[in-house]
Amino acid sequence: MxxxxxxxxxxxxxxxxxxxxxxxxxxxxxxxxxxxxxxxxxxxxxxxxxxxxxxxxxxxxxxxxxxxxxxxxxxxxxxxxxxxxxxxxxxxxxxxHTSYARYKILKSAIVPITGAVAAPLAAYALASRFALIQTSMDTGHATTVAMMGIMTYISVVGSMGYIAITTSNDQMVRVRWASGLPLWERWVKEEERAAVDRVAQAWGFRNRTRWGDEEGKEWDELREYAGVRGMVLDKVEFMQGME
Incomplete structure (x- = not known):
């Protein structure tokens, strides 16, 4: 129908x-x-x-x-x-699918991106106010110094937050990102990785000590599927006993 x-x-x-x-x-x-x-x-x-x-x-x-x-x-x-x-x-x-990536960006990233674009204007407005309540230097120089300080703070804190979000791996079980994959791509494709991880857990051994011993055509297909998308199934350094 x-x-x-x-x-x-x-x-x-x-x-x-x-x-x-x-x-x-x-x-x-x-x-x-x-x-x-x-x-x-x-x-x-x-x-x-x-x-x-x-x-x-x-x-x-x-x-x-x-x-x-x-x-x-x-x-x-x-x-x-x-x-x-x-x-x-x-x-x-x-x-x-491309539509899902755009949906995620529109839903989750539009506010931070808008904030980043508006940050210089807000920093200038605050710096101008701060410059008026000090007497140690002229207003123009004080505005410049205050704005540089505010923008430095926003940039450092924002960068640390971005790195923390895009590099977190506590939610990963069997499928992890390959080394060298851009952080932005990791964030956009996180749901895809989680779905592949879920499939790997469903098709693999339940016993954690036997992870990595799976064989067969379907398992090889899953490993190849993950590999061509920048993921690694059972990354050696994260397996039990290999830390």
Missing amino acids: LKLPWIFISSDILKSYIQLQSQLNKPENFPAIFDLYRNKASPRPINKAPYVKFVAPSPNAPSVAIHPDIAEAALAAAIKFNSLPLALQIIESTYS
Whole structure:
């Protein structure tokens, strides 16, 4: 029914579909439905109401990104279905997609970026005020010194916070970032890494002492999938007894 051209797929409809198919244990069509959700034309009103026209959206727009809750439910269904190729396809069509990266930037990074852009103006305004309440130097020089001090503080604290957020690894279990991957890319792709980590834990040994001993075609496929995306499955220096 969702494939019919006059049926509009909203986020709520997509969520209900994923929940229903998960309960029926039929997640095979999830990747195709996600692609359809991003590419299917949506209705737009025209001047002659109540008529509408269908306009194809941009598949990379943040507005058509798969919501994290929906992606998580779909991945859980694929793991329960015990299909590694399906799980990787779901990750590829959700967390790995360009639309999701733009959605995350728009949702989580727009406020810090706006603050960073506005920081010089705010620093200048504060420095100008501080310069008026001192008598040790002329106003222009005091404004310059105060602004440099404020901007230095903001830059140092902001850089430390950025590094702390992008290099944190307490949440990583079996899949970690490869050395040399840019910090910005690590932050943008963290949900993708977490999803691959979740799949690795589901398909690997439960006994931690046996991690790294897994073999087989599917495990090699998972290791290669992680490797080409800047991730390392079972990084040696983080394995038990190798610290």
